[in-house]
Amino acid sequence: MTEPTGDVVWRHKDLLGIAGLDATEIQLILDTAESFLEVARRPIKKVPTLRGRTVLNLFFEPSTRTRSSFELAEKRLSADSLNFSGSGSALSKGETLIDTARNLQAMSPDLVVVRHQDPGVPHLLAQRLEAGVVNAGDGAHEHPTQALLDAFTILQHKQRLDGLTVAIVGDIDHSRVVRSNIHLLTTMGATVRIAGPRTLMPVAIERMGVTVHYSLDEAIADADVVMMLRVQLERQQRGLFPSNREYFRLFGLTEERLRRAADDAIVMHPGPMNRGVEIDSAVADGPTSVILDQVANGVAVRMAILYLLMVARKEAA
Amino acid sequence: MSEPGRNGSGDGASVLLRGGRVVDPSQDLDAKVDLLVENGRVARLGEALAADQEIEVVDVDGLVVVPGLIELRAQLGEPGFEQRETLRTGLAAAAAGGYTGLGALPATEPPVDTRSVVEMLRAEAARHATARLHPIAALSRRLAGEELTEMGELAEAGAVAVGDGARPQRDAALLRRALQYASHFDLPVFCRATDPQLDRGGVMHEGEQSTRLGLRGQPRISEESVVARDVLLAEDTRGRYHLAPVSTRGAVEQMRRAKERGLRVSCDVTPMHLLLTDEAVATGGFSTALRVDPPLRTADDVEALLEACADGTIDAITGEHRPHHADEKADVQFSVAPPGVSALETTVSVCLDRLVGRGFLSLARLVELLSTGPARILGVDGGSLAVGSVADVTLLDLEREVTIEPRAFRSLGRSTPFAGWTLRGAPVGTYLAGRHIAGRRIAGRRVDLP
Numbered sequence: 001m002t003e004p005t006g007d008v009v010w011r012h013k014d015l016l017g018i019a020g021l022d023a024t025e026i027q028l029i030l031d032t033a034e035s036f037l038e039v040a041r042r043p044i045k046k047v048p049t050l051r052g053r054t055v056l057n058l059f060f061e062p063s064t065r066t067r068s069s070f071e072l073a074e075k076r077l078s079a080d081s082l083n084f085s086g087s088g089s090a091l092s093k094g095e096t097l098i099d100t101a102r103n104l105q106a107m108s109p110d111l112v113v114v115r116h117q118d119p120g121v122p123h124l125l126a127q128r129l130e131a132g133v134v135n136a137g138d139g140a141h142e143h144p145t146q147a148l149l150d151a152f153t154i155l156q157h158k159q160r161l162d163g164l165t166v167a168i169v170g171d172i173d174h175s176r177v178v179r180s181n182i183h184l185l186t187t188m189g190a191t192v193r194i195a196g197p198r199t200l201m202p203v204a205i206e207r208m209g210v211t212v213h214y215s216l217d218e219a220i221a222d223a224d225v226v227m228m229l230r231v232q233l234e235r236q237q238r239g240l241f242p243s244n245r246e247y248f249r250l251f252g253l254t255e256e257r258l259r260r261a262a263d264d265a266i267v268m269h270p271g272p273m274n275r276g277v278e279i280d281s282a283v284a285d286g287p288t289s290v291i292l293d294q295v296a297n298g299v300a301v302r303m304a305i306l307y308l309l310m311v312a313r314k315e316a317a
Numbered sequence: 318m319s320e321p322g323r324n325g326s327g328d329g330a331s332v333l334l335r336g337g338r339v340v341d342p343s344q345d346l347d348a349k350v351d352l353l354v355e356n357g358r359v360a361r362l363g364e365a366l367a368a369d370q371e372i373e374v375v376d377v378d379g380l381v382v383v384p385g386l387i388e389l390r391a392q393l394g395e396p397g398f399e400q401r402e403t404l405r406t407g408l409a410a411a412a413a414g415g416y417t418g419l420g421a422l423p424a425t426e427p428p429v430d431t432r433s434v435v436e437m438l439r440a441e442a443a444r445h446a447t448a449r450l451h452p453i454a455a456l457s458r459r460l461a462g463e464e465l466t467e468m469g470e471l472a473e474a475g476a477v478a479v480g481d482g483a484r485p486q487r488d489a490a491l492l493r494r495a496l497q498y499a500s501h502f503d504l505p506v507f508c509r510a511t512d513p514q515l516d517r518g519g520v521m522h523e524g525e526q527s528t529r530l531g532l533r534g535q536p537r538i539s540e541e542s543v544v545a546r547d548v549l550l551a552e553d554t555r556g557r558y559h560l561a562p563v564s565t566r567g568a569v570e571q572m573r574r575a576k577e578r579g580l581r582v583s584c585d586v587t588p589m590h591l592l593l594t595d596e597a598v599a600t601g602g603f604s605t606a607l608r609v610d611p612p613l614r615t616a617d618d619v620e621a622l623l624e625a626c627a628d629g630t631i632d633a634i635t636g637e638h639r640p641h642h643a644d645e646k647a648d649v650q651f652s653v654a655p656p657g658v659s660a661l662e663t664t665v666s667v668c669l670d671r672l673v674g675r676g677f678l679s680l681a682r683l684v685e686l687l688s689t690g691p692a693r694i695l696g697v698d699g700g701s702l703a704v705g706s707v708a709d710v711t712l713l714d715l716e717r718e719v720t721i722e723p724r725a726f727r728s729l730g731r732s733t734p735f736a737g738w739t740l741r742g743a744p745v746g747t748y749l750a751g752r753h754i755a756g757r758r759i760a761g762r763r764v765d766l767p
Contacts, residue, residue, distance in 0.1 A: 019529075098648035118652040119531045120603030127602070139652070140531030176531060203534070204525035 010308040014126040014133040017142035018183035026151070026184060032304035033152050033297070039076060040300060049307055050079035053110040058100075059136070060086040060116040065271055065295070066136050066145070070113050073302035082107075097121060101128040111309060114138075132309040140174050146270055147180035149301040151188065153294045154225055157266050162189035167219040167261075169195045169251055170229030170278050173202045177270045178229060182208050195219035196229075196251060199240045216251050220261045227268040228253050228279045244277045254280045258288065266290045329357010329708060329750035333368040336378035337712070342685040343384065343701035352382055354708040357750030361704065377712060383684045384702050385417025385709030385747060387691035388661060389585055390453060390507065390561060391638035392482060394729075395441070396434070397426025400642045402729050404441045404450070407638075410661040410728035412447040412755040414636075415744025417709035419448050419661075420695055423455040424482040430455035430466045435474040447754055448747070449709070451695050453478045453507060456495050460484055463491065465498055472502040477695045480507025480561065483610055483639070483656070487513065489546060496556025505557040505583070505694055510547055510568065511611060515539035520652050522612040526595040530603070532652065535612050541567040548575045551582050559694060560584035562635060564611040566621035573630040583694050585633040586622050588667045589658070589734060591677075594619060597734065603651040606734045609637070610656035623677050626686060633690040634668060634683075636660025640730020647732060659723065659730030666719050667735055669742025673715075680715075712746040712756065719743045 010028065018026070039045055055074045059067050067083070074081040095103075104112060105128070113134045114122045119141035126133040137143040151161060158164060166185055168178050172194055185192050186209040194205060195213040206212050213219035220226050231247060241247050258267065267279075267288045275281045284291060334352040339362065341347075351366040352359065368374050388411055394401035402410075411419045421438060423429035429438065435452045442450035454476035458464045468479055479499055486492040486508055499506050516535045521527050523534025544560060548571055551558035563569045563584040575582045587609075595613045598604075607613060625631045639657025646654050668687065672678045678686070688711075692700025698707040720739045723731040746756025 096644060096648040097650050116650070118650045120651045123603055124650055138531070142531070179529070179531060202528035203523055203536075205528050207525045208529065 010311055013309070014122070015144055015305055015309065016122050016126060016133065016135045018144045018147050018180045018187070019142065021187070023187050026148070026187060029148055029301070029304050029308065030152055030155060032308060033148070033301040036303040036307070037297070037300040039303070040296070046076050046078060048078045050074070050077040050310060053079045053310060054108070055079045055081040055111045055113060055306065056104060056107065056109045057081060057083045058104070058112055058114040059084070060114070060121070061137070062086065063115055063137070066115065069295070069298040070136060070302050072299050073306060076299070077303055077306055079306070097124055098128060101125050105129055105131070111306060134305060134309065137176050140176050140179070142180045143176040144180050145298070145302055145305060146177050147184040148305070149294055149298040150181055150227070150268060150270070151184055152297045152301050153268065153290055154266070156293065156297070157290060158224060161185065164190045164224040165193065165222065166190050166225040166227060167193045167195060167223040168227045168229065169216055169219060169253070171200045171231050171235055172196045172205065172229070173200045174232070174235065175229050179208075181227065182210055186210070193219045193223065197241050197247070200235065216253070216257060217260055220257070223261045223265055225266055225268060226253065226258065226261055230270065230272060231274055231278050248277055252276070252278055252280060253283050255282050255286065258283055268294060270294070329354070330752040331355045331372045332748065332751050332753070333366060333372050333374045334377045334382055334710065335366070335374055336376055337380045337382040339382045339702060340681055340684055341384055341702040342681045343689050344703050346702075347681055352702065352710070354748070354751035357708055357752070359702050359704050359706045359708050362702065379714070380745065381680070381713040381715060382702070383711050383713060384688045384700050384706075385749070386415050386665060386687045386711045386744070387418040387695070387697070387699055388416045388420065388638065388664070389633045389635045389691040389694060390420040390422050391636065391661060392422040392424055392640075392657070394640070395425065396437070400729070402640045404438070405445050406727055406729050407661070408442060408445045408447040408450065410726060412747055413727050414661040414663070415665040415711045415713070415747060416448050416661065417711060417747050417749050417754070418451060418691075418697065418699055420451045420453050420478065420691070422453050422482045423480070424460060424484075428455050428460045429453070429476070430458050430460070432467070432470045432474040435471055435476050439475050446749070449697075449749065451477045451697050453480055455479065456481045456486070456506060457491065462486060462488055465491070465495055468499055468502055468504060472504055476504070477697055478505045478507055478559070480559070483509050485509050485511045485513060485543065489550065492547065493550050493554060496550055496554035496558060500554070500556045503557070503696065505559045505696075507559045507561045508547055510540050510543035510560055511535065512539045512543050515542070519612070520608060521598050522595040522614050524595055524615060526599050530599060532598070537565040537567060537614070540565050540611060541571065544568040544571050548572070548580065548582065551575065551580050552578070555581065558582045562586050562590065562611065562637065563622070563625075563631065564590045564614050564618065566618050569621050569625045569630060573625065576630060583632040584630070585635045586626065586631050587635055587637040587660070588664055588671070589613060589637070591619060591622050591626065592667070592671050593734060598651070601734075604734070605646055605649065605651055605654035606658060606732045606736065608651055608654045608656050609658060626672075627678055627682060631686070632694060634664070634686040636664035638728070638730070640728055641732060642729070643731060658733045659726060659728045660733065661728055662726050663721050663733055663735045665713070666721070666740040666743045667738070669713065669715065670740035674741055708748060708751040710748040711744055713742065714745045715742045717741070717743040717745065
């Protein structure tokens, strides 16, 4: 492969969120990911781009999908990676976050990938660490790599973002995916509709430049993209909606309801899915579903981000 | 600091403060007059007063002389949390911040729920003699919100108010009994109005910013619904209710109406809620110095609170001093940081510059909010320089420029949203019963910052 080089300009030490990135920067990541996608099609899926570089994967919150996607991206870039997870002893509870940061700094990593249940943790680490920090999800705040891989997937199928109508449905309040997607899609010129029960709708979200709907049918009417969000069981247990059964009746995506969307609409889900709660299996596994493409693209997008952050650091050094 | 070990509230000193601008809202006075203090009491106010040869004369030309400022309520750490603040550091911080008195909140370990703790606090505070300490006792035993404390004995021992500090009263029946019972001793009942169930573990104001940041929000209805209940209880009991603090437009409007109906209610506000909004949490990059309780609200609330400060709905400004150790406050993420800041050494300058300097309040009104109002709520001496009053005095220099530098605080707390702010106007000295306490002591010359 020809490594993306030349006039690539990336000026950030960290990727903490989509908020703050402009359309050019988002486009740069997506273009770079395109080059890395090609690596996955080779028999030997490895490039030496990050040889000798150390990446720490710091997952304070359980994650299978995102963590393995990052790990695979790091391996394919030949980086040395080290994993810490919340259940392990390395991230013990008595330690303050700043203690953790000091300990990490002592290992001289080049990049730190962090997921945490509290918003702002990647930001705090970024302030204290010399290493670049990649936000792999901070509470209900942002999940920038997910939004980027979603955009990349939409582009594969629609060849554009500008002018598309994207409906995002589900537990909006607790979703970092939706916040990053709103920033990204509105920056790139798409129209975003948000739908879900009022009890799972954060106040004033329309100020983020979206329209708010309390009816699935209304939200997905003529939409080009329908993105379903995971509804966590604990939300129902905490009384935010009465039952999964009723949730599915009101906001579950079925083949029949999907007919209201544009004829060539695609269906997305950041995973893991609750079949029969937010999405019917017939849709999840059907021809309009691009859910597995999202997973495949995740690796390429994360390779692109790791690469860009290292390029920036090389320039700074 | 001068002459530590002497209790300023005892035998008073004599001094003539000459040439200052005396601003005393209690007697509607704003004039360049001399202030003569004899034996710890204000003896005379007038132009070109002559002093006995015995008396020290201090030239305060160019300074403003006001009744000693009183921090209505501050949480110190002693006993139990001395890593956060001791009585010594807290009172020294108060004096340096321009205060001559301080209401001390009861959330210590053990809490201030028995006579012996009140007595211990008063005895310890008297040893330091930098500012008067007015204990605010717990409303409920162990601050648990279940059983009333022995308010009669607590008042006898010197407690000037009751309240459970930052802990809201969930049990309306307990609060009702507290308002009834405290009225036997004319104690105001301090309440933090919020509904923990509506707050759902929120760490900032619920609104656009909490939505953007993905942080749990505390809705304004949480404060406003509890204020509505509390005002009804105050009316029902005719008790003395003090809302500490008020932070939303809806809550302050309820207080205004309650006062119009003649209820015995009062409320305070913090400079943070008068000057900052929830947007600061976003622009401040999740700084834990902005984690305060109640949370920073919106520009609309700020507008309502400023109006209420000017029109008398709000009775006092408190810094809401609630210091923490850096390990628990600065080295952690926003969601787990405890609410509270170090405020004793920032409040007066912040108010002088941002409230008076920018025309939101007159200087006289600010003095009322920082001295006369707190004295009236707590029912303590002070808040006035009328002849015969205790001569607790604060000197202000309206021109002095200061930069808030937490590392230089006498307080052990270092977290403040005002760090780095450069402000015009500062306290430059205090007198307790005529005895010089804070500020450099240069007889015959203007008093300077230490």
